[in-house]
Amino acid sequence: MKILLKTFLGIMLPLYVLFSSNVTIYGEETTSVQGEAKANSGEVVAVVNGQEITRTALGNFLIERFGEEALDIMIRRTLVYQEAKKLGIEFHSEELEERVQKVVDSEIERYIKGSGLSSEEELEKEIKKIGGTVKQLRERIAGRVRKEIEVQLLGEKIVSQTITITEEDLSDAYEEEYGEKIEACQIVVKSKKDGEEILKKIKTGADFETLARNESIDRNSAARGGRMLPFSPTGTIGQAVASLPKGGVSDLIKTDGGYHIVKIIDRKPKRDVKFEDVKLELEKLARERLVRQKAPSWLIALEESADIKKSLESTSQESGVKK
16 A cells, blocks of 8 residues: 555656646645735745645745755756856757657656556546546656756766767777677665574575665666666676576665666677677767766766855745734
8 A cells, every 4th residue: 555655656746746737635626816916926836725835935935945956956066067168069949859758758758667657548537537638748748857967967968079089988888789688677775784684584595575675765767666777797787797697686786876786687708799780889888888878977077166155044044924
């Protein structure tokens, strides 16, 4: 029952919020026509039983709850835009829309799976119950993610200019794309103690997939019962499980992301593809891979070299609530 409740709250409540301009958590919505007129006047953003809530109060509330994190995001966005302008870097609208569409499709799929549905048609029926359509949902998701994706594109293009592809990079990309692949699931925890406790549960017969869903801090793989994207027998995790048989469970594997417990599902042999035939593709893959690796440190360096002055304060002494 708890899992079903979490699923409902995690999927249907965000959908309701997306389709509702006024969401009432407690009680019935009682805003009058006169109240709506006041709320639309600019400074007043809501009227609750005749009591006005101002834009100042809303701003202070958001600053107190999310101010530091939100400000840091805005600062990083500004830095990326400034750097792109300085270097004369732009992107094509087609690039942006293609990336946005991929994210929207992924979000729709997440809504479908998370709510226990089997198709977009079923999702359409559920959304209609709360006064919306899948088309509207797609548009609202796109509006929400477009600016973030725009910043990502600019950042990737800036970092890409700093990268030189070597033969070793091409070889790594070849192995990653066409070499042997391991299919596995994982449980990731913060501490060695937590990992040891979960290993004990696994050895006494606990279901790995259930443990992954409930205990893993890697929520992306946890949502799939711990299922990982296929990976090669290189790198920290790949080397640690390279000799494990199908169905085998690893000991604790420490990485920067925490302590991993990995269970082998299957192995796929190396594909018979000639290196020279796919060299251009490998250059693209290698560049994308290096951009992902270097982007975080590049952004940190950009932020550290910038002249940034923060003065995040809310005028909390002013309640912003008018009788």
